[in-house]
Amino acid sequence: MKRGALAVVFGAIGVLAVAIVLLQTGLWVDVVGVGEYDEGTVTVYENGNAAATETAASGTATPTDSPTATDAPATTVAVRGNESLPLAAVEVRISDTFEQRYTGLSDTESLGPDEGMLFVHDEEGQYAYVMRDMDFPLDIIFIDANGTITTIHHAPLPPEGTSESELARYEGRGKYVLEVNRGWANRTGVSVGDTVTLPAGVE
Known part of the structure; x- marks a missing residue:
């Protein structure tokens, strides 16, 4: 040769x-590189509340028992119990490419109380997430194509020195995955079966 x-x-x-x-x-x-992230707001409503979701999201109705609700900023957790009010709203970065989903929040030092990342997959399916190179624990929330929460994991930080192959896998079915600070779901009362309104333009 x-x-x-x-x-x-x-x-x-x-x-x-x-x-x-x-x-x-x-x-x-x-x-x-991961490119630029789009941004938006995810709003969660109590389960089975599609009609109320549209009304509250459009801002056309003012609940009678919460006169200041319409003045609240988007990231303020709303009062639970009134069907026309959201349980919570989260300002998110939208992660919709493979590169962005792989990186996730591993390059983020911390999140505000109502900040997170919304992962968007091409189609609904069974997915697994890991706490790769994370600096803080997470709630990992799976959401199906119809906007219904299917699974919520409360993921701690892995022990120091955990290899990639040893990372715990947090699995669920959905088209979307919302990552927020661990304990956010408990604090807001968000649970499996609740309905999620996604940011405009997210499919």
């Missing part, structure tokens, strides 16, 4: 080796 051909073969092997390392370690995200 000629020297030039050998150089091509060894060069290809080297490129392949680098690609494997980048894929296995996730470093390829640093190379490719």
